[in-house]
Amino acid sequence: MGCGPSVDIHKAAVEGNISIIKQYLDDGWDVDANDSFDRTPLHRAAYSGQKEVAKLLIAKGADVNAKDDEGETPLLRAISFASFTTRNQKRHKETIELLLNNGADVNIGCDKGRTPLIAAIQGSFFMNTSREAMVRIKLSGSRGRTQLNCL
Secondary structure, three states, rough: OOOOOOOOHHHHHOOOOHHHHHHHHHHHOOOOOOOOOOOOOHHHHHHOOOOOHHHHHHHHHOOOOOOOOOOOHHHHHHHHHHHHOHHHHHHHHHHHHHHHOOOOOOOOOOOOOOOOOHHHOOOOOOOOOHHHHHHOOOOOOOOOEEHHOOO
């Protein structure tokens, strides 16, 4: 893969450094390369609210439903992080909508059974997503729990 850029592809995704990511991908790196937590660059871009990076990665074939070592998808991580910060919520909202519009499965829960809707409820983060996107969310989680059991 050559010397490549001096910044890790995952760090570049967090920072929104599209030129570094393009360089990695042009050098033949896997768009779904895992870090030590099994997170892909899309996981990192999603929870950082880096919509343009996420858009590039998706265009290059990134798996929008990839799971990390805790079973979390980029969508779940994006909603979880958006819930913890009041800064950049618009940026997170746009990234979340991008993931939803590109096939992110709203019903995939992590290993603990937490789904994107549960994360939104727990974090009191209802981002006014499109009505169609919210309708796709089922009201039952894994292990027989509903979203309301988590309140």
